[in-house]
Amino acid sequence: MTVDQIQAALADGATAVDITQAYLDRIASADGELGAYLHVDPEAAVAVADAIDAAGTRGTGLNGVPVALKDVVVTEGVPTTSGSRILEGWRPPYDATVAARLKAAGTVLLGKTNMDEFAMGSSTENSAYRITRNPWDPDRIPGGSSGGSSAAVAAGLAPWAIGTDTGGSIRQPAALTGLVGHKPTYGSVSRYGLIAFSSSLDQAGPMARTVLDAALLHEAIGGHDALDSTSIDAPVPVLAECARRGAAGDLSGIRVGVVRELGGEGHTDGYEDGVLSRVAEATALLEGMGAEVRVVSCPAFDLALAAYYLIAPSEASSNLARFDGVRYGLRVGDDGSRDLDEVMALTREQGFGAEVKRRIILGTYALSSGYYEAYYGQAQKVRTLISRDFSAAFADVDVLVSPTTPTVAFPLGARTGDPLAMYAADLCTLPASLAGLPAISVPCGLSEGLPVGLQIMAPALADDRCYQVAAALEAAQDDARGHRFLDQLSRRAATPEGAA
Template identity: 60%
Template sequence: MSDTTQLVQLSAAEQAAAIKSGDTSSRELVEAHLAVIEAAEPQINAFLQVSGDEALAQADAFDAKQAKGETEGLPELAGVPIAIKDMIVTKGIVTTAASKILEGWVPPYDATVIEKLKAAGMPLLGKTNLDEFAQGSSTEHSAYGPTHNPWDTTRVPGGSGGGSASAVASFEAPLALGTDTGGSIRQPGSLTGTVGVKPTYGGVSRFGAIAMASSLDQIGPVARTVLDSALLQEVIGGYDERDSTSIPMPVPPMAAAAREGAKRDLHGVKVGLIKELGGDGYQPGVQARFEEAVQLLQDMGAEVVEVSCPRLEYALGAYYIIMPSEVSSNLARYDGMRYGLRIMPADGVPQTAANMMAATREAGFGDEVKRRIILGTYALSAGYYDAWYGSAQKVRTLVIEDFNKAFEQVDVLVSPTSPSTAFKLGEKMDDPLAMYMNDIATIPANLAGTPAMSIPAGLSDDGLPVGFQLIAPQKRDDLLYKPAAALEAALEERWNGPIWRSMNASWLKNLAK
C-alpha cells in the first residue's frame, strides 16, 4: 500500500494495522502525510513548524525495531505519526505558543506526553497553530496568521486548537494533541468534523504544557474516530509525579469501551439531556443534528432523560473571571529577562529593566492576550479579589455540585458542542463577547474537571460539520467512549460513511493526479 491519498484517509487504527501486517511502514506513512502537508498548507496554515527530518528519523528507528521483532508490547498506535499543538514543549523543536514573545524558542526538554509518544514509536510531524497562548475561540489570534477550516477555507476552524483540528480534518495528520482550557479541543472538533476529547483534569500530565490557566488546562487527543481517540488517550494518560495535579489512578479501559460501543447496544446506559445547554441560541441545523443524534441513542437502547444543572447559566461569567486571573499570573514570567523576545526601550527612554519589560510585553503580546491580562489583573487587585475572583470560585463549586447531582441520575450528559457551525474569518474579531459565547457549552466541563468529548453529528443545512458533546463523571473517561462509539457507528450508517471522508479536499485530488 503506497498510494498517498489512500494511506492518509485511513483512520489511525487502520494505519497501525497496516504497519503491523506489513502493508505499509512508518516511513511510508510519514512521507505520505508530509506530502499532504506540503500540498495543503498554503490553504490551511495548520502548522507553525514541520519537523519532517525528525519524523522520518523517528519512523526509520521504529521500522528498524519492527524488522528485528523488537516492537512487541508497544501501544497499538506504534509507528503512526502525530501532530502536536504548539502549546506543548518539544525538545529541539521550536515552540512558540503562537506568540512573538517566544519566537525562536527551542525547549531543552520534552513534555511528559511527548516522552510517551516517543516511547510508543510515534513520529512527530510538527507543531500546529493556535490562538496565541491558547487564548481565543477561532485560531485567528495567532501571531503567525490564522488557520483555515478545510471544509471551507473562508471560515475559522474554531479555537484555540484550530491548527490540530484542521491538520487532522485535512488529512495532514491522522492524530494530534491539543490543550483544552474552555473547549479548545472540543470546539474546533465540532467546527472541523473531528473527534476531540478533554480528559479528566489530572488524568493526562500537564508537565511541559505551557500554562495558560493552570486549574483549567488539560492536554487531550484530536482524532477522526472515537477509537483513535481512545487509543491515543491510553498512550498519553497516567500518573506523573512531575505534575502536582496528576491523579494517581490506572488509565481507564477506553479502547475496550469504544470497541464495545461499536456493537451499537446501549441498553442499560442512562443519558441526561442538559436542559440549560439546549434550545434557544443554537443554530437550527445544529439543534436538528443534536436531536437526531439523541434519537439514535434511544434507538440503540439508551434511556434518555432531561437533567437540570441550574447553575450552568453562571459558568461562562465565572470562567471569564477565573481564566484571565490565572492568565495574568502565568504570563507574568514573559518579561524579556530570561528567554524569548527582548525589546529595549526607545531612544530617549531610560534604559531600565522595568522599561525593557514594558517594551517587550507591548511588542510580544497580541491584543487578545493583553485584554485577558488586564481583565485578570483587575479581578485580582485589592478591593476586587473577593467580589470578582472569590465569587467566581464559589460559582465553580456550584457547577461541580450540579454535575455531581446529575451524575447520580445518569451515566453521561449530552449537549451540542458549539452553538453554531464555523463562522467566517474576521466575522467576530471586533466583538470579543460574541466570540466568548462560542464556548458556552464546553466551559462547564473545564470548571468541574470532568472528562468531555465532541464527536461529529453530521452536517448542518449549510454543509458544515456539527458537534455532539458527551460529559462523564470525573475519573470515568471510559464512560464517554461506549455511547460515543455507538453513536458514531449509527451516524456513519445515516450519512453513508464517516463524515470526515466526505470532505472535498482539493489537495488530495491534486496529489492523486
Template identity: 90%
Template sequence: MSSAFTSMTVAELQSALQDGATAAGVTEAYLDRIAAEDDALGSYLHVDPEAALARARDIDSAGTAGTGLSGVPVALKDVVVTEGVPTTSGSRILEGWKPPYDATVAARLKTAGTVLLGKTNMDEFAMGSSTENSAYRVTRNPWDPERIPGGSSGGSSAAVAGGLSPWAIGTDTGGSIRQPAALTGLVGHKPTYGSVSRYGLIAFSSSLDQAGPMARTVLDAALLHEAIGGHDPLDSTSIDAPMPVLAECARRGAEGDLSGLRIGVVRELGGEGHADGYEPGVLSRVAEAVALLESMGAEVREISCPAFDLALPAYYLIAPSEASSNLARFDGVRYGLRVGDDGQRELDEVMALTREQGFGAEVKRRIILGTYALSSGYYEAYYGQAQKVRTLISRNFSAAFDDVDVLVSPTTPTVAFPIGARVDDPVAMYAADLCTLPASLAGVPAISVPCGLSDGLPVGLQIMAPALADDRCYQVAAALEAAQDAARGSRFLDQLPVQTVEGLR
C-alpha cells in the same frame, strides 16, 4: 498507495504497518500532503521533514513499526514543550525558543514510537476560539476555507480534518479541544482534569488546562488518550489512579447496545427557554443524535443544571486571573523575545517594551481583566464570586449524575463562522464556548463526536461523564459514531468535499 495513507484512520495505519508498510513511507505521505496544502490551510507553525523522516527510518531499522503506535505520525499543538523543537504557544514573545526538555505528553508519545510531524498553529497562549489570535498566521477550516477551524486548537483540528496528520494533541481550557473538533468534523476529548499530565504545557489557566486527543474516529482518540494518560509525579495535580481501559470501551460501544444507559439532555444548553444563540440546524442534528442513542436502548430524560447559565462569566474571571499570574514569567529576561535592551534602559522599561511587542491584543485584554479581578478591593467581588459559581456548577453535575450516567448537549451553539466575523466582538467570540465551559470548570471529562451537517458544515454532540469516567464518554460516542456510519454507509470525514481541500492551494 502512499497517498492512501493520509485518508486512513490510525487503526488502519497500524494494520498497514503490520502488513509491510514502512514508517518512512507513511511519514513521507503526510509530509508531501503538508507541503502541498499547508501554505493555504495554515495548520502548522513548524515542520522538520528531515527530522521526521530520520525518526521514521530509525523505527523501520529497529523493526518496531506497527507495534502499538510505533511508526504512526502525530502532530502536537504548539503549547506542548518539545525538546529542541521551536515552541511558541502562538506568541511572538516566544519566537524561536527551543525548549531543553519534553513535556510529559511529548515524552510519552516518543516512548510509544510515534513520529512527530510538527507543531500546530493555535490562538496565542490558547486564548481564543477561532485560531485568528495566533501571532503567526490564520488557520482555515478544510470544510470551507473562508471559515474558522475553531480554537484554540484550530491548527490541530485543521491538520487532522485536512489529512495533514492522522491525529493530533490539543489542549482544552474552556473548550479548545471539543469546539474545534466539532467545527471540523472530528472526535475531540477533554480528559478528567488531572488524568493527563500538565507538566510541560505552557500554562494559561492552571486549574483548567488539560491536554487531550483529536482524531478522525472515537477509537483513534481512545488510543491516543491511553498513550498520554496516567499519573505523573512531575505534575502536582496529577491523579494517582489507574487509567480506565478506553480503547476497549470504544470497541464495545461500537457494538451499539446502550441498554440500561441513562442519558440526560441538559436544558440550559440549548433546551426550551435556553435556545437563544443556537442555530436551528445544530439543535436538529443534536436531537436526531439523541433519538438514535435512544433507539439503541438508552433511557433519555431532560436534566436541569441552573448554574450552567453562569459558566461563561465565571470562566472569564477565573481563567484570566490565573493567566495574569502565569504570564508574568514572560519578562524578556530569561528566555524568548527581548526588546529595547540597549544597555541604556532600566530593566522595568525593557520588560514593558518586550511585553508590548510580544503579547497580542487578546492576551493583553485577558491579562488586564485578570489583574483587575485579583486586585485589592475587588478580589472577593470578582474572583471569589466566580469560584463560588464554579462550586455550584460542580454541585449541579453531582446532582445530575445521581440521576443519569452521562449528560449530552450541542458542543457548540453554531457551525463554523466566517473568518473575521467575530474578531471585533470579544463577547460574541467567547459565546462559541458556551456549551463546553461547564465541564471545564468542574473538571469532568467530555467528548465531542460528529452528529451530522448543517448547511454543509459539521455539528458536534458533546457527551459529559463523572470525573474519571472517561470510558463512558468513549462508549457512548463510539455507539453513536457506528450507528451514524452504518446509516450513511461511510465514515463522517468522507463527506468532506474533496474539492474544498484540494482547492486550498
C-alpha cells in the same frame, strides 16, 4: 486514513518512512493555504521513521504512526512558541510529559500546529504568526484555540493530533471540523510541560477522525505523573476497549440526560436551528440503541461564561508574569539606555497580542486589592455551584449531552471585533471545564454543509463512558448513512497519496 488503518498497513509491510513521507508531502502541498502548522522538520521526522523501520518495531503499538502536537506542548529542541511572538525562536531543553510519552510510544512527530496565542481564543485568529482555515470552507474558522490541530487532522495533514482544552479548545474545534475531540478528566493527563494559560483548567487531549483513534491516543498520554502536582494517582482507564464495545451499538441501561440550559427548551437563544436539529437526531439514535433519555436541568450552567472569564484570566495574569524578557524568549529595548522595568514593559508590549493583553488586564483587575472577593472569589463560588449541578445530575443519569457549539463554523473575521460574541462560541463547553469533568465531542451530522458536534459529559474519571457512548453514536450514524461520516470530507481534502 485512520490510525487503526495505518497500524494495519504497517503490520502488513508498509514502512514508517513511506507513511511519514506521505503526510509530509501532503503538508507541503496543502498547508500553504490552510495554515495548520507553525513548524515542520521533514528531515527529523523521516530520520525518526527510518530508525523505527531499522529497529523492526513498526506495526507494533503506535510505532511508526505520525502525530502532530499543538505548539503549547514543550518539545525538546523543537521551536515552541504557544502562538506568541514573546517565545519566537525558543527551543526548549526538555519534553513535556505528553511529548515524552508519545516519543516513547514510537510515534513520529510531524510538526507543531498553530493556535490562538497562549490558547486564548476560539477561532485561531489570535495566533501571532498566521490564521488557520477550516478545510470544509477555507473562508471559515477551524475553531480554537487548537485550530491548527483540528485543521491538520481534518484535511489529512496528520492522522491525529494533540490539542489542549481550557474552556473548550479541543471540543469546539473538533466539532467545527468534523472530528472527535476529548477533554480528559482534570489531572488524568499530565500538565507538566504545557505552557500554562489557566492552571486549574488546562488539559491536553486527543483530536482524531474516529472515537477509537481518540481513545488510543488518550491511552498513550494518560496516567499519573510525579512531575505534575495536580496529577491523579490512578491507572489509565481502558479506553480503546470501551470504544470497541460501544461500537457494538448496545446502550441498554445507559441513562442520558439532555441539559436544558445548553440549547434545550427555553434556552435556544444564540443556537442555530440546524445545530439543534442534528443534536436532537443524534439523541434519538442513542435512544434507539436502548439508552433511556430524559431532560436534566443544571441552572448554574447559565453562569459558566461569566465565571470562566474571571477565573481563567486571573490565573493567566499570574502565569504569564514569567514572560519578562529576562530569562528566555523575546527581549526588546536592551540597548544599555533603559532600566529593567522599561525592558520588561517594551518586551511585553511587542511580545503579547491584543487578546492576551485584554485577558491579563482583566485578570489582574479581578485579583487586585478590594476586588478579589467581589470578582474572583464570587466566580469560584459559581464554580462550586456548577460542580453541584453536575453531581445532582449524575445521581440520576450516567452521561449528559448537549450541542458542542451553538453554531457551525463562522466566517473568518466575523467576531474578531466583538470579544463577547467570540467568547460565546464556548458556551456549551465551559461547564465541564470548570468542574474538571471529562467531555467528548463527536460528529453528529451537517448543517448548511458544515459539521455539527454532539458533546457527551461524564463524571470525574468516567472518561470510558464518554468513549462508549460516542462510539455507539458513531457506529449508528455509519449504519444509517451506509458510509463513514468523514468520507464526505475526503472528497474535499483527500488523505495523503501513498498512505493507504
